[in-house]
Amino acid sequence: MQSVEAIKLQTSIEGWAEQDPETAFTLPSRYFFDEGLFKAERDRIFMRAWHVAGHKSEFREPGQYVVVDLFDQSVVVARNMKGEIRAFHNVCQHRGNRLLDGRRGTTGGVVRCAYHSWCYEMDGSLRSAPRCERMKDFEPQQFNIPQLRVEELGGFVYFNFDPGAPSLAELFPGADEEMHRVFPDLERMRLIEEQDVIVPANWKVIMDNSIEGYHFKLSGPCHIDLAKLIDFKGYRLTKRDNWWTYIAPANLQAGEAYGVKLRNDPNPNECFFNIGMWPNNTFYTFPFSEFLGTFIMIPLDAERSLLRFGYYSSNEETAEVSKACMRWMNEQLGPEDIELNITVQKGLRSLGYDQGRYMIDAQRSNESEHLVHHFHRLVFQGIHGEERA
Ligand code: FES
Numbered sequence: 001m002q003s004v005e006a007i008k009l010q011t012s013i014e015g016w017a018e019q020d021p022e023t024a025f026t027l028p029s030r031y032f033f034d035e036g037l038f039k040a041e042r043d044r045i046f047m048r049a050w051h052v053a054g055h056k057s058e059f060r061e062p063g064q065y066v067v068v069d070l071f072d073q074s075v076v077v078a079r080n081m082k083g084e085i086r087a088f089h090n091v092c093q094h095r096g097n098r099l100l101d102g103r104r105g106t107t108g109g110v111v112r113c114a115y116h117s118w119c120y121e122m123d124g125s126l127r128s129a130p131r132c133e134r135m136k137d138f139e140p141q142q143f144n145i146p147q148l149r150v151e152e153l154g155g156f157v158y159f160n161f162d163p164g165a166p167s168l169a170e171l172f173p174g175a176d177e178e179m180h181r182v183f184p185d186l187e188r189m190r191l192i193e194e195q196d197v198i199v200p201a202n203w204k205v206i207m208d209n210s211i212e213g214y215h216f217k218l219s220g221p222c223h224i225d226l227a228k229l230i231d232f233k234g235y236r237l238t239k240r241d242n243w244w245t246y247i248a249p250a251n252l253q254a255g256e257a258y259g260v261k262l263r264n265d266p267n268p269n270e271c272f273f274n275i276g277m278w279p280n281n282t283f284y285t286f287p288f289s290e291f292l293g294t295f296i297m298i299p300l301d302a303e304r305s306l307l308r309f310g311y312y313s314s315n316e317e318t319a320e321v322s323k324a325c326m327r328w329m330n331e332q333l334g335p336e337d338i339e340l341n342i343t344v345q346k347g348l349r350s351l352g353y354d355q356g357r358y359m360i361d362a363q364r365s366n367e368s369e370h371l372v373h374h375f376h377r378l379v380f381q382g383i384h385g386e387e388r389a
């Protein structure tokens with residue numbers, strides 16, 4: 001019998017990405033806890049990727065801002081007084097104090113450092129520094145805060161640390177149209193609730209769980225409840241280069257959802273929908289829920305992630321069924337999946353496990369794990385791919 005160590009040593013990354021999906025072995029378990037690989041993901045994937053700052057409505061007024069923390073970095077995305085949306089590092093150019101602490105807010109047009117009161121416009125340019133007129137050769141524009149790239153797609157504003165990264169339109173062709181098709185009121189939406197949950201699992205464990213339907217009818221009771229609201233005959237999973245969707249019509253025969261009785265004239269376009277954009281952004285809706293959910297997996301370290309659940313709607317008043325669905329997501333379905341993520345993370349550390357098989361069928365059905373394989377291939381290429389010139 002081979003020792004566990006011997007089996008582990010056999011796992012080589014040579015040729016991993018060239019495997020045929022239908023016979024492929026999964027990404028070796030160390031990719032989900034190794035510190036070196038996590039650092040590589042940080043530098044080669046996340047520092048080059050587009051990150052969601054918020055929906056456009058979160059930047060409606062001049063002075064409105066959102067702060068996004070990622071690893072040891074912090075970014076402010078704001079609408080400046082000229083009406084432009086800009087992103088800049090959340091750091092004072094005097095002696096390096098962090099400028100803004102809350103997650104969201106609105107300034108009167110100026111960010112003031114709490115230490116020595118250097119003041120910045122809402123695009124990071126230095127407006128004033130006390131006593132600078134007494135200084136020799138003080139050029140305020142030398143102390144503008146460096147900006148980051150900002151772009152919009154599907155109603156949401158993104159930023160990127162990498163000046164050389166491909167644009168959102170190049171990376172996700174068709175995604176903007178797909179978002180607008182499924183959410184015709186996308187432009188009129190606004191944030192109704194946001195919840196952050198810290199989960200002791202690698203970010204990919206959480207992503208894997210969210211992009212396969214294999215566990216759908218086979219895991220916990222909330223999954224089974226959700227399955228009753230879906231018409232599985234029309235379920236489609238679609239893989240693109242850097243993004244993917246799954247969509248299914250709602251089961252229009254359902255009489256109730258999330259514990260609430262449904263109207264007997266349901267919208268025929270009701271659907272279950274999920275769109276994932278590399279590396280960690282997900283937008284979705286549940287049948288009859290009348291909201292757009294965001295589900296962002298922010299890595300904290302190799303074995304911990306911050307899950308950010310956002311809920312957006314264009315309705316003046318949140319409908320009873322939507323409120324019930326948000327509660328159900330926060331208190332029932334979400335925890336049911338989180339529990340699985342935590343137990344997977346523990347299992348991945350076992351000396352008795354290294355690689356399994358992707359359960360991929362030839363039809364690429366809604367129960368097939370081809371999106372997990374595709375996502376892992378993107379991770380693998382992100383970590384080991386050619387250095388960009
Ligand atoms: S560190 Fe910000 S004004 Fe001194």
Ligand SMILES: [Fe+2]
Binds near residue numbers: 209210215223337
């Ligand atoms: Fe799930």
